[in-house]
Amino acid sequence: MNEPQVNVIGAGLAGSEATFQLARRGIRVHLVEMRPAKMTEAHQTAGFAELVCSNSLRNDSLETAVGVLKEEMRRLGSLIIAAADRARVPAGSALAVDRVDFSRIVTETLEREPLVEIVRAEAEEIPPGPTIIASGPLTSAALGEALNAIIGPRNLYFYDAIAPIVAADSIDTSITFRAARYGKGGDDYINCPMTEVEYEAFIDALLAAEKVELHPFEKPVYFEGCMPIEEMARRGRQTLAFGPMRPVGLTDPRTGRRPFAVVQLRQDDADGRLYNIVGFQTKMTYPAQRNVLRMIPGLARAEFVRLGSLHRNTFIDSPRLLNPTLQLHARDDLFLAGQMIGVEGYVESAAAGLLAAINAARLVTDATMVVPPPVTALGSLIAYITDTRRRDFQPMNANYGLMPPLGAGTRGREKKTATGTRALAAIDEWIASNSIEPAQARTAANS
Ligand SMILES: Cc1cc2nc3c(=O)[nH]c(=O)nc-3n(C[C@H](O)[C@H](O)[C@H](O)COP(=O)(O)OP(=O)(O)OC[C@H]3O[C@@H](n4cnc5c(N)ncnc54)[C@H](O)[C@@H]3O)c2cc1C
Numbered sequence: 001m002n003e004p005q006v007n008v009i010g011a012g013l014a015g016s017e018a019t020f021q022l023a024r025r026g027i028r029v030h031l032v033e034m035r036p037a038k039m040t041e042a043h044q045t046a047g048f049a050e051l052v053c054s055n056s057l058r059n060d061s062l063e064t065a066v067g068v069l070k071e072e073m074r075r076l077g078s079l080i081i082a083a084a085d086r087a088r089v090p091a092g093s094a095l096a097v098d099r100v101d102f103s104r105i106v107t108e109t110l111e112r113e114p115l116v117e118i119v120r121a122e123a124e125e126i127p128p129g130p131t132i133i134a135s136g137p138l139t140s141a142a143l144g145e146a147l148n149a150i151i152g153p154r155n156l157y158f159y160d161a162i163a164p165i166v167a168a169d170s171i172d173t174s175i176t177f178r179a180a181r182y183g184k185g186g187d188d189y190i191n192c193p194m195t196e197v198e199y200e201a202f203i204d205a206l207l208a209a210e211k212v213e214l215h216p217f218e219k220p221v222y223f224e225g226c227m228p229i230e231e232m233a234r235r236g237r238q239t240l241a242f243g244p245m246r247p248v249g250l251t252d253p254r255t256g257r258r259p260f261a262v263v264q265l266r267q268d269d270a271d272g273r274l275y276n277i278v279g280f281q282t283k284m285t286y287p288a289q290r291n292v293l294r295m296i297p298g299l300a301r302a303e304f305v306r307l308g309s310l311h312r313n314t315f316i317d318s319p320r321l322l323n324p325t326l327q328l329h330a331r332d333d334l335f336l337a338g339q340m341i342g343v344e345g346y347v348e349s350a351a352a353g354l355l356a357a358i359n360a361a362r363l364v365t366d367a368t369m370v371v372p373p374p375v376t377a378l379g380s381l382i383a384y385i386t387d388t389r390r391r392d393f394q395p396m397n398a399n400y401g402l403m404p405p406l407g408a409g410t411r412g413r414e415k416k417t418a419t420g421t422r423a424l425a426a427i428d429e430w431i432a433s434n435s436i437e438p439a440q441a442r443t444a445a446n447s
Helices: 013-024 065-075 079-086 099-111 141-151 196-208 229-235 286-293 346-364 377-385 412-433
Strands: 005-009 028-033 056-059 094-097 116-120 131-133 156-162 165-167 189-194 261-267 274-277 304-306 309-315 331-336
Touching: 005 013, 005 346, 013 028, 013 079, 013 099, 013 131, 013 346, 056 065, 056 346, 065 079, 065 346, 065 377, 065 412, 079 094, 079 099, 079 346, 094 099, 094 261, 099 116, 131 346, 189 196, 196 229, 196 261, 196 286, 286 304, 331 346, 346 377, 377 412
Parallel strands: 005 028, 005 131, 028 116, 131 331
Antiparallel strands: 056 094, 156 309, 165 274, 165 304, 189 261, 261 274
């Protein structure tokens, strides 16, 4: 008897979620992950769903679209969100995780799934039959070529930078202070306050610092949410003071005043031994990073557990290549998910894996394909990236701007909450009307 099976390539955020969703729908999964046999430029472990940069899955309230997206995923039985909820570390209104625990929960959950066969090898070809490709922004070259052979030479690529991590015990806490902006989340962040003079000196050093050079063929097009700090400084001396170093909502208890600028450090592990420098992606050389970042008040003796670096980001021209069901126009049993379809971020990538899996499961069981409505966070994101009118496609993360506006009359926070409430009602209705069985998010840790 031929049991339905789906191949999944890549056990990152999208591939792990897709595998879980398929297995919980009774579909056999052949999951191929190349680590640890072959590593990417950014991953450091063999674990599934490794978070390569920040440990935050961003805001968890309904006031933000990414908070709504997480809630939609919870209602669909997401493994990634269940694992994140379990591995949570304090981070104000953000859902931040201990990355080691998080990856372990996802890995162990999938290893225990009886319908999942895990193969640790690089996929160099795209297999025949129903397949989800979720090989991420750092897709191996061989697989990228195999994909190009199907879609034509329309793979785009650009470059991202990642933020450094410091050891907590190397931070000078006589200079820093603990607080979250506007008091939301107690004292979850360590804040390094800067005077105007310190800020100006910092910007001078940043502009003068040695950077890692790009090859001539590498076009430096940055996703706005992941722009290196030196690139922001190059655009204007005050850009950082209005961006990641903005002091709003913070008062230095030693002066009783708002500092001129603030560098925020966010807890990166459950024990609070590691802190990442929020929004400080950089492509300075390692020696330059040590020099420049130690100018930050409180970090003069900082021990850097990881320095920032620059990475490839591969994604396809989705508006021209992909259906909203996440099937390729060129081959309807081939689904793509995750960052490579041009969604940006851990949560968005996992959400795309979830939708690809729902549809792949429906394909092999002869059910009709489904797409969440555009008033939902997931539906609005998918509608955006597959909008055929779009030119010069760039990756996008979940945001309220993608969702159809509410009627006139609501504003500000009330408007956001109403948009979120509308989205959740719509996802419930979508789940019910399409008989979508939410996968039971029972993780290894609680089974
Ligand atoms: C350097 C960098 C920093 C980032 N920082 C952030 C951040 O701070 N916050 C955020 O929200 N997002 C960040 N992103 C985006 C992040 O990659 C995505 O949000 C998310 O990890 C993408 O999920 P994914 O499943 O598509 O890819 P991944 O999580 O990267 O998973 C892809 C998997 O496929 C595997 N693979 C690749 N090729 C093959 C092959 N041929 N055969 C088998 N397996 C293969 C890889 O080993 C990997 O495990 C960053 C991306 C990069 C590159």
